[in-house]
Amino acid sequence: MNEYLQSIIDRDPAAKSKLSLILTYPGVKAIFFYKIANFFAIAKFDLIARIISQFSRFLTGIEIHPKAKIGKNLFIDHGMGVVIGETSDIGNNVTIYHNVTLGGISPSINSDQQRNSKRHPTLMDNVVVGSGAQILGPVIIGKNSLIGANAVVTKDVPEKSIMVGIPAKRIGDAKKGFKPYAVTDKEE
Numbered sequence: 001m002n003e004y005l006q007s008i009i010d011r012d013p014a015a016k017s018k019l020s021l022i023l024t025y026p027g028v029k030a031i032f033f034y035k036i037a038n039f040f041a042i043a044k045f046d047l048i049a050r051i052i053s054q055f056s057r058f059l060t061g062i063e064i065h066p067k068a069k070i071g072k073n074l075f076i077d078h079g080m081g082v083v084i085g086e087t088s089d090i091g092n093n094v095t096i097y098h099n100v101t102l103g104g105i106s107p108s109i110n111s112d113q114q115r116n117s118k119r120h121p122t123l124m125d126n127v128v129v130g131s132g133a134q135i136l137g138p139v140i141i142g143k144n145s146l147i148g149a150n151a152v153v154t155k156d157v158p159e160k161s162i163m164v165g166i167p168a169k170r171i172g173d174a175k176k177g178f179k180p181y182a183v184t185d186k187e188e
Contacts, residue, residue, distance in 0.1 A: 004031075007073040011095055026060035027076030034064045041066035068102075071125070078131070085120035087138070094123050097131035097149070105137040105154070124159070146174045 005018040008025070015021055021028050033056030040049035049066035057063040061080040064070075068084045071092040076082055078098035084090070088102040104119040121135040124142055130149035135141065142159035151168040162172045 004073055007093065008075050011075055012077060026062060026079040027074075027082075030056055030060045030062035030064055030076060030079060030082075031070070031074060033059075034066070034068075034070065037064075037066035038068075038070075068120075087118045088120040089122040091123055091125035091127065091143070093126050095128045097129065097133075099132045100129050101134045101136070103134065103136050121153075144174055 002018075005021050005028075008021055008028070009015045009018070015025075033052055037049045037052040037056070040046075040052065046066075053064060053066050062076055062082045064082075064084045065086040065088070067086045068088040068090070070084075070090045071094070073093045074090055075095045076097075077095060081099035082096060083101045083103060085101075085103050090102075102121045102123070118138045120138065122138070122140045123129070123135070124140065124145075126144045127141050127147070128145075129135065129141075129147045130151065132150040133147045133153065134151075135147065135153045137154055139153060139156050141147065141153070141157045142161060144159055145157050145161045145163065147153060147157070147168065148162070148164035150166070151164050152166045153163060153168040155167075157163055157168075157170070160174045161170045162174050163169065164171055
């Protein structure tokens with residue numbers, strides 16, 4: 001827990017103390033409830049897991065499916081409107097801003113054929129996803145990549161890429177690590 005909270009302080013200049021993170025950051029609360037819901041999902045108590053995740057959504061405005069796979073130190077900043085789908089896989093030290101969706105591409109078409117298949121994104125380690133971005137389908141976002149605000153990603157993204165636009169296009173290399181809201185100068 002200490003490492004997790006310190007990772008947020010390291011990435012958020014507004015974070016003043018670990019106590020303030022616990023009491024006032026919806027992303028911290030959402031991860032806490034996700035861990036409980038995930039425990040029940042793994043134990044195959046799906047209804048209990050979903051009830052916990054929906055309670056968390058009510059409290060935080062962040063919806064994380066109990067069966068999503070989340071690595072260490074996920075930081076959901078601001079958080080309102082974040083949706084993380086069932087087969088999403090999130091690596092370590094990922095930052096996600098508000099109104100981000102890690103979703104499927106056609107959930108209402110041939111739903112039965114999509115059950116038990118990978119249909120949500122994989123975010124590798126150290127990815128930053130800017131506010132309003134939509135990452136759709138079973139795509140892979142490579143390590144250390146930056147997804148710009150409001151980008152729509154429907155194809156795999158190579159490591160250390162900066163992606164912006166609709167549809168998202170690669171505009172350069174992410175050379176210097178974390179950048180708030182996933183924006184950076186092209187000339188690094």
